[in-house]
Amino acid sequence: MKRTKYLSLPIIIAAMVLGTIGLVSASAPVLPSSFYGEIEINDNPPSAGDNVNAYISGVSGIAASAAIKSESSDLVYSLNVPGDDPETTADKEGGVPGDIVTFKIGSRVVATGSWSEGSNEKLDFHPPEALPGGPYSGEVNSAISLNGAADDEGGDAETYEWDLDNDGEYDDASGQNPSHTWTSTGVKTIGLKVTDEQGGEGTASTTVTVNAIAAQITLDAATLSQTYDGSAKVVTATTNPSGLSYSITYDGAGTAPANAGSYAVVATITAVNYSGSDSGTLVIAKASSTTTVTGGTFTYDGNPHAASVSVTGAGGLNLAPDAIYSCGSAPVDVADTPCTASYSYAGDTNHTGSSDSDTITITPAAATIALSGLTHTYDGTAKSATVTTTPGGLSHSVTYDGSSTPPANAGSYAVVASITNPNYSGEDANGTLVINRAEPDIVISNTSQVYDGSAKTVTVMVTPALSYAVTYDGSTSAPTDAGIYDVVVTVDTSNYYSVKNGTLTITKAEPAITITDLEQVYDGNPKPVSVTVTPSLSYNVTYNGSATVPSAPGSYTVVVTVDTANYYGTKTETLVILARHSVALVNGWNLVSFAVEPESTDIEEVLESIDGHFDLVYAWDASGAHSGAGNWMKYVPGAGYGNTLTTLDDKTGFWIHMTAADTLEVTGALPVSTDISILIGAGGWNLVGYPSNDSGALPAILSSLGTDYSLVYAYHPSDSSDPWKLYDRDGAAYANDLAALDPGWGYWIKASAAHTWSVPY
Incomplete structure (x- = not known):
């Protein structure tokens, strides 16, 4: 509550003139409510230097705070809790008569008091120590008694409140010795809060172990002895009371086994709030197996002909192993048969063993033989016919005019081919092998030459080295003059024949051309250049493309051209006719x-x-x-x-x-x-x-x-x-x-x- 007195403007002005008052509030400050006393706390006692904080409803934050002191080995405090400022109309700053002051050390309420202006109250702090008892134990769904107590220096412990669901709220039971029934098993944490007459509080916690109800479970004997069939073999059990849920493990695993063998079985009740177990041994016996070997008669095809083997049994046993053959392996050739195929299955983890056998026979296959590659060109090596068999790659024999040696020289030869592979039979193939004369490699070079007055022949290289004839435009005489000549080179021997055409070009020779007198001075006369040609030949001269010799000053492109039957050449230079300027002085x-x-x-x-x-x-x-x-x-x-x-x-x-x-x-x-x-x-x-x-x-x-x-x-x-x-x-x-x-x-x-x-x- 705010208390404010107001002065009228004339009074304030008069007071200022007389010097009796300034522009200040007319109300005196509110006196604090003071507290002091000793601190006696057994559980988690504070230390000198820790703070005592005062809180008042409506006041934001801490209303007042003071450090704990040590006095003659006792812990003491002294605290002034301010009052609300009557001159302000905004937030509440302190207490007003009737306000409850809550004292805390840390987060613990150690006492409460009543705010009174201008008072100094001795208020000792001795909050009780809560003693919740325990640890406790009992069965689920049965009442469990609790025994609370308090150690209170002030001897004024007044209320007992319990937190039985561990939610931090002490609102589940009251009184010093309540009882409570839990509906689920497990270790429960409970708490007790004790409050004394001064409002001081003490809290503590303990545990309650809630046990399940004992029940009976028995393994069904009929399910402990089964035979392998590939499916999981589940063991069942009976509970008392009946209908309780349970789990079963097999050698510690939760999945029922399928393979033959012995397994340690443990059945455990899993129904909520019940416990119990039983154990035994599950035995899964092996199933029988059947082995079948199938042979037969086959026509030779170059591939192994294996017997088929199947091993079957319960639980999806379906094997196709390789047979064991009296001929060493699956027969391929006619000579390998008859051959006995057998197999013995030794059994496995889930099946007993079994065996069987049968016979395999292979008969010869029909085949054909054909000749190709009967035309060849002589190269000095023996020439063979190409033999093709169906199927391919069969062994065979070949004769040439009755000889097994392939011929090398050019000519015609009678060829007979026969199949010799014992796994095949077929009619002989007949044909004629023709070896044509080879075409030698003829290279004509030195086909571009320059006229020098002598006869010009081409260079001929024949591979292999053979005799040959050369003509120039049909003549055996080599030409001399510049021109283009058709060249024909001919090779004709018992094993070689070829004609190679070419062209011999004799280009015109280039004469040496020298141009001098390329810089002259204008005097109104024509200014020709001087030309020397070696050898001495006729030539033409042009000046900027014209045959007219220039006389005017300037630069002229001079081109000298020699073009005769056997010579050709050009030379380009620049003629400069200089101007002369005469200045009279x-x-x-x-x-x-x-x-x-x-x-x-x-x-x-x-x-x-x-x-x-x-x-x-x-x-x-x-x-x-x-x-x-x-x-x-x-x-x-x-x-x-x-x-x-x-x-x-x-x-x-x-x-x-x-x-x-x-x-x-x-x-x-x-x-x-x-x-x-x-x-x-x-x-x-x-x-x-x-x-x-x-x-x-x-x-x-x-x-x-x-x-x-x-x-x-x-x-x-x-x-x-x-x-x-x-x-x-x-x-x-x-x-x-x-x-x-x-x-x-x-x-x-x-x-x-x-x-x-x-x-x-």
Whole structure:
């Protein structure tokens, strides 16, 4: 129960102003209900340090707990059990007047008390020790008396309650000395709980052995003596009282035996709540057996003819053993018979023995003999006819023209075959053996040869080595000239004959062809190559498939062909007619380029034609890699070091300072199209060549640069009054005096973005 007092808001505010109260509950704390005392427990006593726990109905978990102490060798405790907090309205926290406090040590109730606010009660713990008596014994379905007792330090043992079905509940009997009747046998566990006046409890258990009722069982004598018939032999018994269920074992097994023999029999009552047994010996006697041997007369078939033997008897005895033969084993041949077959059965575990015998006779079988394989080809070995008998594999004799020796040479021979196997009879077989002449192995080789002016024969190998004849297109003379000839090789002896056809091919010889003068310089005249043929033979020459000798610069596929009656050959080379670009240079500075791809870009080789007439060459590095030298690359002829310009090609425009007027002659291949890199690494300025054969009008020739260039300069030193020529893409037309790009000149181009400029030749 909760107790709460409420103050009105004006009172609370006034109290706060006066400083007399804060915002707290008006009720004082509830005092605990205290307990203390000694602990006297004989069975499973606690130890100092173990806990005493208090429980109150409605309070979740343990209401209070205190450790057991040792005081002057006694165990004591002291415990404050709190009261319920009146200021809360939720769960119950402690006791209220009238609540029962249950005290436990571990799971055992050792006492109970009444909760009282502000009290301190001495409550000694002395729960009784339960003494259930026993062990007990008795018969099933008969009352068995129980004798309970208690050892109680407080002398106040009050109630006795029994658990007789071992379910943990003490609700099956009450009182100190009850009796109980069990309806099943076995060892039963029972329990006793004793409670004293303080509510302290003690429990203990014991056993009750419930025995079955003694009964009588007797084995039936008639079932203890039986004869084997293959079925299980069951022994029966009689019980007193009658009709009780029972089990029987045979040599300890629960399955009745079927085989002959002696078996220890034990009968045991299995009816619920009854016991009893009897024992004896079951004897199963052996059954008789019958042996039957059956022989007979057989026609020879190459197989053993065995007698049949059967041994039968009760219980499914049905054997088919092998007979014993006077001729050693089941007879096969006519000569083995007559033969006596017999068998003696010794008996087995379940049967007595028996025996029997009979006779076997085998008569000859009819057979046939036939000849085959009468046609052979001579190979130097003896040739036999193939003999087939029915049935197969019979022994037989064969003669050839009356002789038992097979012939080897080619010819015809009379053959007679007869059966000699004593187990068969049949008429002789007659025929003719024919040995044909053999076909030797003829190999024709060396059938492909090359003309050299001498007669060409094939190589012939005959196996075995025999004489032979060879013809070439029907002639015995070997051919000399190139061509294809039918070859016939013939072998014809007493034992061999064969004709082998082949072809001899004499191919044309390949002459040695040498082509020279394959690199020439354009001068407007035809440029034929020089040809040497060994041996000296006529030949044809074509240039790119034409017989016309070229004169224009370029590359030409040259094919020289020799084709005569006995010679054939071709040789292919490439004729290169180099172009020559002549650039006129004036004394002083010239800004030029050339429009051929030189065979070598080495600057000394490129400028070789004007050697001694110039003293300085400059080219421009538009990438900026030579920024330390102002982006200039320099070549001074004869300088031992310091030259940074080592090569010149058709993409490059260059300044050259002439000490005397001269003409620069550059020889090389004509380009088809040339890609020139336009860079912006040196302020956007590029010094380029113009490798083309035609004039390129501005601005069309630079259309691939788009709008990414602004100025183009050329330098014409022959115009002494105004050598610089300008094209300004954004300038006025009248101010531009450079209208086109022409081969032979170098050009400055100012670009604002990198491009690849493709210049068509």
